[in-house]
Amino acid sequence: MYTDRIRYRPLLGKVVSPEEAAGLIRDGMTVGMSGFTRAGDAKVVPLALARRARREPLRITLMTGASVGDDVDSTLTRAGVIARRLPFQSDPALREAINRGEVMFVDQHLSETVEQLRSRQLPPIDVAVIEAVAITEEGGIIPTTSVGNSASFAILADRVIVEINLAQPPELEGIHDIYIPTRRPYREPIPIVRPEDRIGLPYIPVEPAKIAAVVISEKQDSTSTIHAPDEATAAIAGHLVDFFQHEVRHGRMGESLMPLQAGIGTVANATLHGFLDSPFHDLVMYSEVLQDAVFELLDEGRMRFASASSITLSPGWYATVIGRIGRYKERLVLRPQEISNHPEVVRRLGVIAINAALEADIYGNVNSTHVNGSFMMNGIGGSGDFARNAFLSIFVTRSTAKGGALSRIVPMVTHVDQTEHDVDVIVTEQGLADLRGLAPRERAPQIIEHCAHPAYRDLLREYFQEALRRGGHTPHVLEEALGWHVRAMATGSMLPATGSPVAGGRPAAGGA
């Protein structure tokens, strides 16, 4: 029964089928849907939309919080519904369409999308589709496992469709903290001074008259595909625990460290998992997503509080955690992603940001998004929101990929998402490079000797030595800087068949 989930009674009359609700969305519209790291996404209206697109022309601009569940982006992509997509995605079918130039993807810092919407620098939202556990007596929308951009989408949209999801437990009510910054230039400080501060409402306040349809669903969130820690990820976690112990010994932080942020994925999860075997206690998170390891740390009593914008779990943890979510309510808060990722709060709290790199170069520039400089993976997500304003900005990656054919440490990255100015520490399973206070010429040996895989160290040393002969603050051999990637595109491997990657074509190699 869903009637107890719709506590504002007039809306009971607006319960319709997904097809009817999807009928509110027309060709050319801009649609804002809930969903952040697969959690709390709209699940049935988008699929009805895709079915309708088989019969009539239907192309929309689709905005979400971040990535959505298994079917949504791929089904919409295959149906040709998505003309433009922002600010993040992680779907294989959509990714291919983006890289073919069929979908215009706008890759944004996750805190910025609603800021641009509010200031009318992006087209206005025609329809918002928001998953909810319930609608309050006043018509307020209670989100589910993510907040993402849902609050601002609903507030700014002309019309709102609510998907009441009966598979999401009513105990989620009270876990959210919905705060919308006041309009600029009359904005007040965001009053969060500790990760646990609640500053807003437990629901999204919307004019009930704007809620044009309510749809009932019973589909669970897609779960994440976190792999269990392996030797490499355990080594990365170990290097980080050692590093933090070093920082504690030098008086730069206490044993509760500083508020932690960790990106999504196996490596980030393994890093937090590593804290189970550490001397650190009373940890707090100020992050965008909470993965399995956060609940391990909460259950073990090692973490005191966690603030984020979504909960994304692997199948095993999903069953456990979502079933007893009420127990975590005093130690969890879910916020709009504008707030979970807000530069103001990140800088104020002094967050330790731990994010994954696709590749890093010998001077500390990080590529988070593009394979070979051209092909989009997922998007920058929140990494830039956190890294620039962090107390400590850490990037983690395995040292190689494709069985060693690709080095994740390269002479020059093919795309820069995090500049050298924003990267304090790089960690691979090989070791950790602490780049704080170092000039580029000092960073290169740290990164090569501590982070690169041994199979690539000589090649990197050779590149760096040749670059030093050319001179400069950040020495490069410009005609060879992207040569490793060119070779990998041609042969599948960054390792040269014979000789060195800087052999050939270099003028005056032995010169001054």
Next chain:
Amino acid sequence: MYTDRIRYRPLLGKVVSPEEAAGLIRDGMTVGMSGFTRAGDAKVVPLALARRARREPLRITLMTGASVGDDVDSTLTRAGVIARRLPFQSDPALREAINRGEVMFVDQHLSETVEQLRSRQLPPIDVAVIEAVAITEEGGIIPTTSVGNSASFAILADRVIVEINLAQPPELEGIHDIYIPTRRPYREPIPIVRPEDRIGLPYIPVEPAKIAAVVISEKQDSTSTIHAPDEATAAIAGHLVDFFQHEVRHGRMGESLMPLQAGIGTVANATLHGFLDSPFHDLVMYSEVLQDAVFELLDEGRMRFASASSITLSPGWYATVIGRIGRYKERLVLRPQEISNHPEVVRRLGVIAINAALEADIYGNVNSTHVNGSFMMNGIGGSGDFARNAFLSIFVTRSTAKGGALSRIVPMVTHVDQTEHDVDVIVTEQGLADLRGLAPRERAPQIIEHCAHPAYRDLLREYFQEALRRGGHTPHVLEEALGWHVRAMATGSMLPATGSPVAGGRPAAGGA
């Protein structure tokens, strides 16, 4: 007479010669000196230090606010005093030493240096050397034409040397607003909600016992070398005025716009100068440096208030403005650069950031610092503090350099300081590209057709077309992406002798 400038009487006994004061600085020390964009720098102690370095080994880590005056960095560099330098410089002799690898330069966001000092992530300051107009009755230090990092340097240093500069008018007293954020993780919001808010003290509070020496100087600030607006800079200003009028018409801002930030240099100054012939009024600045044009706008009554960290003027304006600085006191405030550039405040106020690009690529990535990816010009300065958090992030550059031999719009920049995620608008004398809400494949035609010089448009179009054949979200021809720079290093020009820049070496050029 200087005695009325030293109102804390016990310090009268600490007045010494520059040589004696410089004696407090010993080999291997970390020294923090005042100075931001040539203004308010320590002027006599550093030169005494350079003289001493002729007689004995003396190498230091030198931190300042930003660039310092004409003699300081070059004299110290020639004397071999600077081992390490941060966070910014613009001196020709120092730049060469950095590029030869003789000085380790750490190029930082200007808001971050004291944050890293405070959290002990940089080595502690042994001695601070601060230019002042006066010392208050309580021993507080009143800065001169800049605040920069002086306040935190003085507060964090073991010992402080004050240079009382009699050439700086006592009327500067009251213009400064010294606020130091509280320590993380217990930090409170920075309480600025309007550019004119004063939140701190008019002097730097230090324990008088820490003031180890006072030196008297009478040297004026170095003036800036702002060139008068020419046809190109006037065209850039015209494009921006047109764009802002368009934004006003579309209801995105009022005729007072939003608080303005403008970087240092001729182009930025000319842009503000262009506002004299515009319908905009009651303008406000929240910037890091105030140049000539700001005082034109204040004098004409077109600007209401200006907040920054320094005042840097050309010779003509210097004589006029500094002589009557008291008249501006109600409409000016100088803050620590941590506050003038603080991401929290920049985001809250909704600043329009206008900064200069060294080069931009067809997808909107900007290089602010490195010639040919290797050779440092000045440093990123405050551009990253502002651009990422701005309401609107604008980059300006002439479309060519070296008489047309170099294009400032290139296929791929050789170094990225501002990522595609942080660049909303690019302007050259050719026109303006509005990149908001566009995917990379949409940005390229905008930048090529509106910003590139006509002499380079065909070459850029050809590169982009070939890149499109290779595919991707941000299509590149990786083996040719840096080819323009490689050619310019070899021939002095990015223009090919014959044929196109993507001729030669491209596989399957006509393929799918």
